[in-house]
Amino acid sequence: MWFYYLLQDNHRRASEVIEASLRLLTQAEADPEVLADIRISLAYSLTQLGKFAQAKDHLRRAIVIAAPRANRTLLADLYFSLADAYRKTGEPLVAQRYFSAALELDQTTGDFAEAAISQLKLGSLAREARNYADAERLHNSALLLFQKNGSYREIVAAIELARDYAAQGKLDESRDLLQRKVLRDARTLPEQLLDAKILMLRIANDYSALGDSSGHGKSLAAGLMRDIQALLDASAARQQTDLTAPTQRLQFAEQAIRRQAIERDTAAVIARGEATIELISRVAAELRASNNDGLAWLAQAQPVLNEYVKALYELAPERILPLLESYYDQPPDAVAVQHSGVIGRAFEAEAIRRFDRYIAAELDLVDTASANPDMGNAELLQHLRMRDLARDAYLAGHESRPASRLPRRLEAMARKRPPRIPAGDAVLRYFVQDGVSFGILATSSGTEFFPLPPRSMAQQLVQEALATVQVANVSFARQRSALSAVRQLLPPDASLERHGVRRLIIVTDDAVQPLPFAAVDISSDPHVYTPLVSRFEIVRTKSIARYYARQPRNTGRDKAIPATYDAVVFADPATKRSVRLASMQLEATKGWTERLAGLPSARREAKSLAAAFADRRVKIYMGADATSQALLAPEARTARLLHIATHGYYNSATPGIVGFATAAVDKQRGFLGLTELFTNRFSSRLVVISGCETMRGRDYTGWGVRSLADGFLTGGAGSVIGTLWSIPDRTTAEMMSVFYSALRRTNGNTAAALREAQLNQLESPQSHPYYWAAFALESANRRFDRHLF
Numbered sequence: 001m002w003f004y005y006l007l008q009d010n011h012r013r014a015s016e017v018i019e020a021s022l023r024l025l026t027q028a029e030a031d032p033e034v035l036a037d038i039r040i041s042l043a044y045s046l047t048q049l050g051k052f053a054q055a056k057d058h059l060r061r062a063i064v065i066a067a068p069r070a071n072r073t074l075l076a077d078l079y080f081s082l083a084d085a086y087r088k089t090g091e092p093l094v095a096q097r098y099f100s101a102a103l104e105l106d107q108t109t110g111d112f113a114e115a116a117i118s119q120l121k122l123g124s125l126a127r128e129a130r131n132y133a134d135a136e137r138l139h140n141s142a143l144l145l146f147q148k149n150g151s152y153r154e155i156v157a158a159i160e161l162a163r164d165y166a167a168q169g170k171l172d173e174s175r176d177l178l179q180r181k182v183l184r185d186a187r188t189l190p191e192q193l194l195d196a197k198i199l200m201l202r203i204a205n206d207y208s209a210l211g212d213s214s215g216h217g218k219s220l221a222a223g224l225m226r227d228i229q230a231l232l233d234a235s236a237a238r239q240q241t242d243l244t245a246p247t248q249r250l251q252f253a254e255q256a257i258r259r260q261a262i263e264r265d266t267a268a269v270i271a272r273g274e275a276t277i278e279l280i281s282r283v284a285a286e287l288r289a290s291n292n293d294g295l296a297w298l299a300q301a302q303p304v305l306n307e308y309v310k311a312l313y314e315l316a317p318e319r320i321l322p323l324l325e326s327y328y329d330q331p332p333d334a335v336a337v338q339h340s341g342v343i344g345r346a347f348e349a350e351a352i353r354r355f356d357r358y359i360a361a362e363l364d365l366v367d368t369a370s371a372n373p374d375m376g377n378a379e380l381l382q383h384l385r386m387r388d389l390a391r392d393a394y395l396a397g398h399e400s401r402p403a404s405r406l407p408r409r410l411e412a413m414a415r416k417r418p419p420r421i422p423a424g425d426a427v428l429r430y431f432v433q434d435g436v437s438f439g440i441l442a443t444s445s446g447t448e449f450f451p452l453p454p455r456s457m458a459q460q461l462v463q464e465a466l467a468t469v470q471v472a473n474v475s476f477a478r479q480r481s482a483l484s485a486v487r488q489l490l491p492p493d494a495s496l497e498r499h500g501v502r503r504l505i506i507v508t509d510d511a512v513q514p515l516p517f518a519a520v521d522i523s524s525d526p527h528v529y530t531p532l533v534s535r536f537e538i539v540r541t542k543s544i545a546r547y548y549a550r551q552p553r554n555t556g557r558d559k560a561i562p563a564t565y566d567a568v569v570f571a572d573p574a575t576k577r578s579v580r581l582a583s584m585q586l587e588a589t590k591g592w593t594e595r596l597a598g599l600p601s602a603r604r605e606a607k608s609l610a611a612a613f614a615d616r617r618v619k620i621y622m623g624a625d626a627t628s629q630a631l632l633a634p635e636a637r638t639a640r641l642l643h644i645a646t647h648g649y650y651n652s653a654t655p656g657i658v659g660f661a662t663a664a665v666d667k668q669r670g671f672l673g674l675t676e677l678f679t680n681r682f683s684s685r686l687v688v689i690s691g692c693e694t695m696r697g698r699d700y701t702g703w704g705v706r707s708l709a710d711g712f713l714t715g716g717a718g719s720v721i722g723t724l725w726s727i728p729d730r731t732t733a734e735m736m737s738v739f740y741s742a743l744r745r746t747n748g749n750t751a752a753a754l755r756e757a758q759l760n761q762l763e764s765p766q767s768h769p770y771y772w773a774a775f776a777l778e779s780a781n782r783r784f785d786r787h788l789f
Contacts, residue, residue, distance in 0.1 A: 002041050009190040012239040015045040033074055036062035040081050048191075050243030050283055052089050052297075053290035059085065060396035063389075073114075076105035080118055082392070087125065088247050090300030091293060096125050097385050113149060116142040120157055127164050135164045152187045159195050171203050190231060194248050197228050201255045208262050221259050228252050246283055250276065254304045261311035269315060273308035277327060280304070291395060295700045302433065302702040310436035313449075321440055321447060324429065325545050328703070354394040361390035362657055363671050367591020369653050380653060419548035420444070426501040427544050428491065432458045432511040433702060441491045442544065443499040450491040455511055461486045462515045469519055469769040470725045479769070480529060483521035490520065490532075503537045503751065505547060510699050516724055518758055519773035531769070533758050537751040539785055540778040542704075542713070552718065552781035563683075566616035566789065568639035569609055572602040573626035573646055573663040576670050592649060593670045596661050601733035602645035605690060608737035609643055612744045616789075628662040628672045632680060640789055642684040645736075648691030648708060648723070649673075656698040658708050660691065674711050681716040685784050686750055688721045690732055695722040695776060709778060718784030719750060723774040731771045735761050748788025751777055 002021075005014035022038050039058040046055035059082040066074050083098030103118035123138030139161040146154035158181035165174035182188055182196040204221040232252065235244045253276040260268040280301045288294035305327065312320050365383045421427060427442040430452070437452040452458060465486040468479040489512060506517060517538050523530035532538065541547040575596040603622060610618050619639070621630045626646070636642055647661035649671070657673060664670030674697075689708055697707035704710065709722030738760045742753035754777050761772035779785040 002045075006045070007189065008238070009235055010238045011045040011048040011244070012241070015042060015049065018042045018045065032065045033069060033071055036066045036074055036078060040077055043081050043085065047085055047088060048245060049239055049241060050246040051286065052085055052283065053286050053292050056082065056085050056089075056292060056392075057290065057396070060392045064393050064396045067389075072105045072109050073111065076102040076109070076111075076114065076118075079105070080114075080121075083121065087121070089287060089292065090296035090298075092125050092128060094388055096122065097381060097388055099125070100381070101385060113145065113151070116145045117153065120153075120160060124160055124163070127160075127167055130167075132164060132168050136161065139164060152189075155182055155185055155188050155192050158182055159192060159199065162196075162199055166199060166203055166206070169206075171206055175200065175203050190235065191245070191248075194228065194231050194235075194245065197224055197231070198248060198251050198255060200224055201228065201252070201259070205255055205258045205262070208259075218263075225256060225259060228256075243279065243282065246279060249279060250301055250304050253279075254307045257304070257307045257311055261307075261314065264315065266315040269308070269311045270319070273311075273323075276304055276308070295703055295706065299700040299703055305702065306433040306435055309431060309433070313436055313438065317449065320431075321429065321442070321544075324431065325543060329543055329545070351394070351397050354390075354397060358387075358390040358394040359669070359673065359676060361387040362673055362675070363593070363669055365654060366649060366651070366657060366659070366671060366673075367593060369651050370592035370595075370649075384654070419545050421544075421548065424500060424502040425505055426491075426496060426499060426503070427505045427507065429507040429544065430489075430509050430512050432509055439489070439491060441495055443501065445499055448491075448495065450495070453488055458489060458511050461488060462512060465516070465519070466514060466725070469516055469773055472766075472768045472770040474768075476529075480521060480526070483519055483529075483531075483769075484523075486515065486520050487522060489515065490522075493522070501536065503539065504532075505544070506538065506540050507542065507544060508540060508704060510701055510704050513695075513699075513704050514724055516769065516773040516776070518755075518776070519769040531762065531773070533755055533773075534762075537755050538777070539751050539782075540776060541780065542778075547779065547781055549781060552783055563638040563640065564617070564635045565619045565639045567609060567613055567618045567641040567643065568636045569606040569618070569620040569622075569643045569645070570626050570631050570636065571606040571620065571622050571643070571645040572599040573622075573661055573670075574624045574665055575647075575661060576664040593661065593664065596647050599645065599647070599729055601729040602690070604733040605643065605645045605736045608733070609641075609740050612740035613641075624663050624665045626663045627665065627668055628676065631660075631662065631672060632677070637680060637682045637684070640685050641688070642682070642686070642717075643688045643690065643736075645690040648689065648694040650693040650696040650707075655696070656706075658694075658697045658706075658711075660708070674706075674708065677708075678711055678715040682712055683716050684712075685718040686721070686788055687712045687717045687719070688736075689723070690727075690736060691723065692726040693723060695724050695778075713778060713780055718781065719777060719779035721750070721754060721775055721777050724776060725770075725774045727774050728771060731761065731766050734764075735772060735775070743788065748786070750779075750785040750788060 001017040002014050005011070005017065018038060018041050022035065022042060025035055025038065039062040043055035043058045046052070046058070059078055063075070063078050063082065066078060079098045079102040083095040083102065086098065087095035099118050099121045103115055103122065106112070106115035106118060119138045120142045123135045123142070126132075126138065127135035139157055143154055143157035143161060146157055158177055162174040162177045162182075165171075165177065178196050178200060182192060188196070201221060201224040204217055204224065207217055208221070232245065232249060236242045253272055257269055257272050260272060280298065284294040284297050287297055309320060309323070312323065365387050368383050369380060421442055421444050423444045425443070427440075429440040429442065431438055431440075432452055432455050434455055437454050437458065439450045439452050441448050441450055453461065464482045468474045468482040504517070508515075518531060518533035520532040521529055522532055522535065546552075575598065576594050606620050606622060610620065619635060621627075621636075630636060631644070644660065649657070649659045649661070651657070659671055659673035659677070662668070662670055662672045689712070694708045695705065695710075697705045697710065699705050707722065709720045712720045735757045739753050739757035742756040743750065746752045754775060758772045758775065761767065777785060
């Protein structure tokens with residue numbers, strides 16, 4: 001019956017009958033492998049209904065049960081299905097690892113037809129990574145095998161190959177392949193027909209972009225729009241939900257908005273854009289509620305938003321700022337640790353064991369990747385797989401919460417008056433994406449747009465600027481050239497001067513997030529370096545409305561836990577290396593946590609803070625006392641000011657894993673990652689993370705970087721000072737001494753104090769931006785960065 005409903009494209013009924021069989025088999029205590037196989041079918045239908053989190057949950061549970069039995073065929077199917085779910089929710093690297101694992105298992109069992117299906121998916125991931133040669137090779141190979149076997153999957157392979165051609169601009173080849181191999185084949189199922197027609201619409205739009213204004217192309221596109229909408233409407237009616245085929249709906253929305261913008265149909269563009277954003281947000285809410293990566297899904301949906309914003313930029317620019325404020329105001333991702341900690345109950349004990357295995361696998365990956373920077377991809381891949389499996393095993397026992405609230409409708413947001421921006425402030429909001437790139441300057445006088453270079457050029461300017469400031473021995477001429485060139489990413493001087501701007505409030509996106517704005521050269525004299533921070537206080541934020549809100553959102557304070565201290569310092573933890581040297585154990589070291597040296601200057605940072613706030617309640621954790629438990633204790637989490645001076649971890653090979661070094665005593669790991677760190681919320685008004693690269697992390701297109709600094713803000717902190725690159729220990733301590741003296745003198749004006757510390761360093765012998773420009777302030781609300789206490 002499941003197969004019958006599948007062929008009828010009725011996944012609502014398909015999921016109902018397969019869930020019924022799963023209940024019956026469970027009651028009959030059927031073979032767990034049979035139950036696992038049933039879950040694969042159920043997961044497929046759930047993904048077609050937009051219930052990705054439920055699908056992943058079934059597959060994870062099945063893998064936990066099936067893995068000990070070593071049934072390679074079953075495990076390959078499970079890995080493949082979970083990989084497909086990860087791919088559809090925007091996690092291509094995790095998907096690639098699971099697809100590769102499925103391929104290897106199928107090859108060992110000699111099932112080359114199943115192996116070809118995994119190759120097909122790996123080819124699609126290669127195309128999305130713009131490795132077109134690999135994509136075509138894998139898709140051609142799969143197509144030939146399916147043709148030889150007479151499998152209907154040759155239709156799927158033909159569609160993927162046509163996508164390869166279209167991505168490279170081979171529009172004629174793509175269209176001809178679809179017409180020969182897909183649209184005329186009676187075996188084509190509704191899902192493949194939808195894929196093919198959406199691709200045909202994209203091809204029609206691409207022809208229009210190349211200047212084809214023939215009436216035939218316009219009528220063809222109109223016919224495709226009607227056909228695709230009819231297919232989606234019919235599917236939604238069968239499933240009784242408008243979330244059916246969400247990934248295909250996104251692809252169609254992107255091309256439909258393109259077509260409607262070409263025809264300058266503003267009302268249709270707005271209606272399509274609003275409906276699509278509601279779809280995106282509903283899926284994201286379900287993923288967040290189950291501790292899946294909702295940000296990954298949102299990043300995958302970015303091309304649709306880009307197309308919508310591009311159309312509005314041409315047709316209705318006044319709607320763009322309300323749109324961006326509403327869309328990027330999605331609720332933060334949930335923390336992936338929800339067990340209660342009550343070990344007395346069996347299921348809690350098992351949850352904690354699985355969580356410990358997950359964290360241990362993550363730490364093993366940290367140490368291995370750091371100890372072997374040149375290790376082959378195969379070795380790194382194996383450690384990443386172990387971490388994937390450990391994480392999914394933990395999440396398999398996780399109970400989902402109700403879905404998060406949805407953002408307010410865009411029309412309501414558009415009608416709401418924008419926040420009042422005080423005189424002297426200027427807000428820069430960036431939108432630097434594929435196909436559309438601009439900045440918005442908002443002041444007390446109004447709003448204006450300023451053009452920006454294309455995304456690829458903006459990224460190149462940022463990277464060239466970073467290359468000159470991340471090390472101290474770059475020549476003055478090269479530094480000036482790069483830091484002057486990046487001036488293109490700021491509004492014209494005349495605009496800032498006209499409004500009497502003294503403070504810049506910057507809403508970045510991922511393309512410009514790494515830019516050290518403080519160091520941008522604004523001098524007109526080629527022999528004089530004048531950094532941006534010499535004229536302005538600089539603050540980053542996520543949302544203009546939230547930043548200027550009269551009442552800040554709840555910062556995470558647990559009212560049942562009163563603040564014990566005004567300031568808590570966490571500094572220079574006893575590392576594994578220092579503990580080993582103290583005990584005269586000189587064995588060879590291997591990983592990141594094993595090789596960390598002490599931070600004597602961090603102790604000076606602690607003393608300077610204590611001196612600046614001698615009349616306040618200050619608690620210091622150093623050496624063996626600077627444990628993970630200390631940083632997670634209520635005393636640290638509720639302190640008005642939390643200063644963390646320790647080693648930060650970031651590795652470009654594993655950008656999703658960031659963390660701190662903590663004291664490696666009493667058999668403790670000596671590492672606190674993002675997952676563990678935010679098991680509880682933080683309510684500090686200011687968190688200063690004086691460690692290396694604490695504003696680096698995984699890049700989510702359009703949404704910025706998920707870093708330690710971002711994690712504290714998401715976890716409830718009011719404002720955070722983090723770093724954009726590795727910083728020197730001694731000069732950092734000197735800067736922090738000036739910063740805390742200025743912070744006390746300015747009555748807690750964090751932006752002004754940071755500016756004073758940076759300008760003081762600029763006048764010192766260590767004046768190169770390497771020593772001071774890595775520090776950046778991000779704030780949730782102006783009350784936090786202007787008044788610490």
